[in-house]
Amino acid sequence: MSVLSAHDVVIIGGGACGCTIAYLLAKQGVSVALVDKGEIGREASWASAGMVGPCACQDRDPWFLAATRLSWRMYHELNDELFDVTQRRIGLGGEGELVYVDGEDDLADLDKKVRVQRDAGLEVIVMDGDEAREREPALPDRAIKAACNPAGRFLDARAYTAIIGAAANQLGAVVYEGKPVTGLVRGRDRVMGVRIGTDELHAQTVINSSGAWAGGIDPALTHPVEPMHGQIMSVQGPPCGLRHNVSQATRWGYCTPRADGRVVVGATHELWGFVKRITPAGVEYIGEVARRVLPCLANQTIIDIWSGLRPQTPDALPTVGPDPRAGDGYLWAAGHASSGMTQMPATAAVLCDLVTHQTPRIDISQLAIERYLNNEPVHEHQVFHRFVQI
Amino acid sequence: MSVLSAHDVVIIGGGACGCTIAYLLAKQGVSVALVDKGEIGREASWASAGMVGPCACQDRDPWFLAATRLSWRMYHELNDELFDVTQRRIGLGGEGELVYVDGEDDLADLDKKVRVQRDAGLEVIVMDGDEAREREPALPDRAIKAACNPAGRFLDARAYTAIIGAAANQLGAVVYEGKPVTGLVRGRDRVMGVRIGTDELHAQTVINSSGAWAGGIDPALTHPVEPMHGQIMSVQGPPCGLRHNVSQATRWGYCTPRADGRVVVGATHELWGFVKRITPAGVEYIGEVARRVLPCLANQTIIDIWSGLRPQTPDALPTVGPDPRAGDGYLWAAGHASSGMTQMPATAAVLCDLVTHQTPRIDISQLAIERYLNNEPVHEHQVFHRFVQI
Numbered sequence: 001m002s003v004l005s006a007h008d009v010v011i012i013g014g015g016a017c018g019c020t021i022a023y024l025l026a027k028q029g030v031s032v033a034l035v036d037k038g039e040i041g042r043e044a045s046w047a048s049a050g051m052v053g054p055c056a057c058q059d060r061d062p063w064f065l066a067a068t069r070l071s072w073r074m075y076h077e078l079n080d081e082l083f084d085v086t087q088r089r090i091g092l093g094g095e096g097e098l099v100y101v102d103g104e105d106d107l108a109d110l111d112k113k114v115r116v117q118r119d120a121g122l123e124v125i126v127m128d129g130d131e132a133r134e135r136e137p138a139l140p141d142r143a144i145k146a147a148c149n150p151a152g153r154f155l156d157a158r159a160y161t162a163i164i165g166a167a168a169n170q171l172g173a174v175v176y177e178g179k180p181v182t183g184l185v186r187g188r189d190r191v192m193g194v195r196i197g198t199d200e201l202h203a204q205t206v207i208n209s210s211g212a213w214a215g216g217i218d219p220a221l222t223h224p225v226e227p228m229h230g231q232i233m234s235v236q237g238p239p240c241g242l243r244h245n246v247s248q249a250t251r252w253g254y255c256t257p258r259a260d261g262r263v264v265v266g267a268t269h270e271l272w273g274f275v276k277r278i279t280p281a282g283v284e285y286i287g288e289v290a291r292r293v294l295p296c297l298a299n300q301t302i303i304d305i306w307s308g309l310r311p312q313t314p315d316a317l318p319t320v321g322p323d324p325r326a327g328d329g330y331l332w333a334a335g336h337a338s339s340g341m342t343q344m345p346a347t348a349a350v351l352c353d354l355v356t357h358q359t360p361r362i363d364i365s366q367l368a369i370e371r372y373l374n375n376e377p378v379h380e381h382q383v384f385h386r387f388v389q390i
Numbered sequence: 391m392s393v394l395s396a397h398d399v400v401i402i403g404g405g406a407c408g409c410t411i412a413y414l415l416a417k418q419g420v421s422v423a424l425v426d427k428g429e430i431g432r433e434a435s436w437a438s439a440g441m442v443g444p445c446a447c448q449d450r451d452p453w454f455l456a457a458t459r460l461s462w463r464m465y466h467e468l469n470d471e472l473f474d475v476t477q478r479r480i481g482l483g484g485e486g487e488l489v490y491v492d493g494e495d496d497l498a499d500l501d502k503k504v505r506v507q508r509d510a511g512l513e514v515i516v517m518d519g520d521e522a523r524e525r526e527p528a529l530p531d532r533a534i535k536a537a538c539n540p541a542g543r544f545l546d547a548r549a550y551t552a553i554i555g556a557a558a559n560q561l562g563a564v565v566y567e568g569k570p571v572t573g574l575v576r577g578r579d580r581v582m583g584v585r586i587g588t589d590e591l592h593a594q595t596v597i598n599s600s601g602a603w604a605g606g607i608d609p610a611l612t613h614p615v616e617p618m619h620g621q622i623m624s625v626q627g628p629p630c631g632l633r634h635n636v637s638q639a640t641r642w643g644y645c646t647p648r649a650d651g652r653v654v655v656g657a658t659h660e661l662w663g664f665v666k667r668i669t670p671a672g673v674e675y676i677g678e679v680a681r682r683v684l685p686c687l688a689n690q691t692i693i694d695i696w697s698g699l700r701p702q703t704p705d706a707l708p709t710v711g712p713d714p715r716a717g718d719g720y721l722w723a724a725g726h727a728s729s730g731m732t733q734m735p736a737t738a739a740v741l742c743d744l745v746t747h748q749t750p751r752i753d754i755s756q757l758a759i760e761r762y763l764n765n766e767p768v769h770e771h772q773v774f775h776r777f778v779q780i
Binding site for chain 1: 655660668675676679680
């Protein structure tokens with residue numbers, strides 16, 4: 001055994017979350033090592049559609065609303081800050097999130113969505129079809145009513161993760177790629193580091209931000225996180241461009257722009273283990289989403305099709321904070337399900353608070369691992385078995 | 391201007407057809423040059439599903455039946471012959487073409503298909519669902535009746551074209567790649583060769599086998615051939631394997647095996663000019679075909695998605711033989727539409743007959759360019775506007 005190095009904090013998992021934690025900690029002068037089983041940002045963060053913005057979700061609030069709001073503010077700060085540090089762009093843009101309906105039967109669903117957001121204090125602009133098409137020319141003629149949250153944004157999650165990882169590294173964070181963590185180094189009543197094969201990385205605090213892999217780091221620290229596979233594609237944008245993240249009130253699927261004019265269309269939900277693959281059923285579904293949500297995309301060129309594994313938890317909320325089974329020196333920051341980019345900066349900010357012994361800036365009592373430790377069957381979030389095709 | 395070389399025959403277009411003509415002529419000691427605008431076998435032959443076998447088609451017989459029968463025999467000879475010459479395999483295999491129905495309403499359509507084939511003298515085995523699944527375990531439980539033409543085969547059209555092109559070259563055919571023919575060299579009342587920019591290739595006979603591009607070689611020699619775009623994919627085959635080319639009697643789309651266990655699923659039909667692209671509507675369609683025809687493929691891994699441009703003619707028949715507008719020294723061998731591999735060896739054999747002044751071994755009066763020269767609106771084949779999505 002050899003000790004590779006010792007740090008204040010070792011972060012397991014170099015996705016968007018781990019990289020953001022590393023960056024925020026490094027900025028505060030904390031000594032950080034970031035360890036990834038492969039390359040930085042090549043799992044769920046690579047696959048993400050990159051839609052972000054304040055959003056209320058009755059099943060997941062108050063955390064979700066607070067986290068998506070804080071994350072939105074952080075992205076706008078990071079957008080400039082990361083450019084200053086790296087001269088690279090995370091592709092933040094967009095004029096809002098737009099949800100439309102194309103039939104009278106769907107109006108009630110749209111109204112309900114609007115009410116939920118407004119009750120949470122978020123701005124929502126309600127429009128008829130013509131107003132909506134004026135705002136978003138890519139919308140189909142059959143859209144009869146729409147609701148727009150003008151704060152909705154998109155970003156390039158691949159670029160974001162690579163850039164904030166590079167920025168963390170520039171500020172002193174040590175990055176280990178291609179190093180699967182094979183276990184924790186345990187002391188009496190505490191965690192003291194991570195094992196990488198026969199090597200060890202020692203730390204005051206180990207943060208587990210390894211997404212869908214979070215439950216497999218230590219056999220004693222189980223977590224009911226599962227890899228929820230998603231297939232997604234990018235297509236050449238329409239001639240008129242696309243300005244909003246667009247979806248339908250009563251149907252799944254979305255289209256979201258990229259800064260360069262591409263449009264990302266997603267996504268499937270499949271539970272079949274740690275396997276990434278593009279399938280006939282998958283491309284049928286995302287092809288249908290494109291044609292249905294924005295018919296002007298039906299015959300555009302597909303640029304790429306890819307897939308990734310979302311860290312799905314039973315309640316679609318992340319687990320954030322300590323674990324009584326681990327003792328001191330261990331913190332969870334994993335399980336953001338299908339809304340990783342939307343809420344993850346807030347998780348990273350809270351982790352910084354915990355590491356630096358501040359009161360978390362958002363209440364995380366909803367996110368405690370204890371909710372899974374009573375051995376009762378967990379409440380399964382509605383998304384859990386939807387679209388699961390095998 | 392410089393004369394690159396002089397040959398008995400210059401063939402324009404190095405797809406499966408041009409390469410087969412080159413091979414058959416070279417075997418007879420004819421001096422041949424094969425000229426392609428790009429790489430050999432990278433257009434329709436690259437995109438082909440590779441289903442071959444004797445088949446009657448009321449709209450296209452007697453040529454189609456005779457050509458598919460002769461082609462089937464030729465493939466079996468070429469399979470061994472080309473291996474002897476090149477030590478490479480064209481991937482010929484399969485246990486038949488199997489068409490099934492899954493509803494009582496579709497039985498009449500299946501019966502009609504069976505009658506057409508049997509009336510033409512072809513063998514067709516009719517089975518109930520259980521017998522069909524015994525023959526082809528990949529079939530879904532909902533298949534209630536099936537018809538199998540046991541002569542149906544598959545091959546790898548990419549491999550076939552590359553191999554027979556290489557064999558032709560080995561037998562002395564000169565192959566020019568990356569040389570777009572920009573016009574014909576005309577003498578008095580005859581064609582004397584082809585132009586490639588400022589260069590010329592001289593020949594006693596010029597054969598136009600340039601597929602969807604055939605109508606653009608010489609402005610005086612128009613041909614109503616259009617690029618019919620097709621999107622197609624290959625997926626990992628089912629655990630039980632696939633033995634037959636499988637389709638449904640009443641729906642479009644097919645699944646056909648490859649020798650290595652992959653399954654090819656196709657295909658769309660789009661008329662939008664000389665553009666190759668994979669689209670949301672396209673992948674939705676071929677994804678649906680896979681799931682519908684062989685549900686066991688729905689969640690298999692997609693290995694590749696590609697597209698190509700079929701040389702679609704108004705009657706879905708090729709044009710074969712001389713052209714009165716050209717005079718001597720010019721022969722058509724283009725326009726095999728969606729059934730190129732199925733009938734193309736017969737076209738090549740007939741072209742050899744014409745070049746060597748034999749009576750064509752199949753009557754080609756149906757295929758004369760004269761059918762398009764009366765300036766009357768042409769009869770459009772039923773496939774022409776089907777699936778055209780823009």
